Amino acid sequence: MNKLIKNRVMNRALALISLLFAFSFTSCEDVVNLDLETGETKLVIDAEIIWKKGTSGNEQTIKISKTAPYYNNSTPKVSGAQVRVENSNGDVFTFNETETGVYKCTNFVPVIDMEYKLFITAEGQSYTATEKLTSATPINKIEQKIVPDFGGEDVIELTFYYNDPVDQKNFYVTDYQSDFLIYPEYEITDDEFYNGNEISTRYSHEDDIKPGSIVKITHRGVSKNFFNYWKLILEASNSNPFSVPPGSIKGNILNTSDSGNYAFGYFRLCEADERSYVVQ
Known part of the structure; x- marks a missing residue:
């Protein structure tokens, strides 16, 4: 089956560009710091509720941080926030701060298709977002x-297969993680041309995948809105790093105290099948 719509974060290319910049700066006698314009600081809310098949899904984590100037070596974490999630039955799940900027819940109850x-209340501002928990079909098998x-060089390619439900429109976000990747690589898929069929999705990484490598595949079912949001993120990540960046990509998190002071991030709830494959 032909490969589906696919967008990957070009980590290696960006890393190479960063390395070239580093070499150019170290080769000069004087250190040059560009006077970059600093935008308004924004809250960044990493709120993925992910229910991995085979688990209860009771442990969930939400992270809150802030945007930082380009030359900052660290990301400011936001402490002291109040974080909770409520379902359509009125059940309340409280996320307690376990370390700076990290909020965890240990009694979450995931239910497919529930809203x-x-x-979130943080730094005097209130934020809210609404989403349904989307199901994911399991991975049937992985081949290489x-x-x-x-x-023209030979490389190892992995292919995983899953059955798409026939009675609904489905959207998927998959990430790949391994020791040879600095960051996860993502791809997005929909069933526009393959509804109700077995779908195969291929992954390779030039000559970095070798026998003995362990590749973790996390295959999520996601909403159409999150699919479209993540598509914009991946398109921006794959664009020319020297071009003018697009406008800020806003998620579904609203500031109810000040609509103009929006937060970055997207509240999403996904069922997922996670598999670790040892390359032969």
Whole structure:
């Protein structure tokens, strides 16, 4: 089956560009710091409720931080926030701060297709977002084979398979993690042309995948709105780093105290199938 719509974060290319910049600066006698314009500080809310198949889904984590100037070596974490999630039955799940900027819940109850609402109060501002928990079909199998890449060299390619439900429109976000990746690589898929069929999705990483490598695949079912949001994020990440960046990509988190002072991030609830594959 042909590969579906796919967008990947080009970590290696961006890393190479960063390395070239580092070499250019170290080769000069004088250190040059560009006077970059600093925008308004925004809250960043990383609120993914992910229910991995085979688990109860009771342990969930939400992280809150702030945007920082380009030359900052760390991301400011936001402490002292009040964080809770309520479902459409009126059940309340409180997220307690376990370390600076990290809020955890140990009694969350995930229910497919149930609506949940996020409430956050941080630094005198109130934020909210609403989303449903979206199901994901399980991965049937993972295969590997040797294929030629664009340069003609043979590389290892992994393919995983899953059955798409016939009675609904489905959207998926998958990430790949491994020791040879600095950050996860993401791809997005929808069933526009493959509704109700077995879908196969391929993954390779030039010559970095080797026998013995462990690749963790996390395959999520997501809402259409989050799919479209993540598509914009990946398109911006894959764009020319020297071009003018697009306008701020806003998620579904609203500031009910001051609508103009929005937060970055997206409150999403996903069922997921996670598999770790040892490359042969």
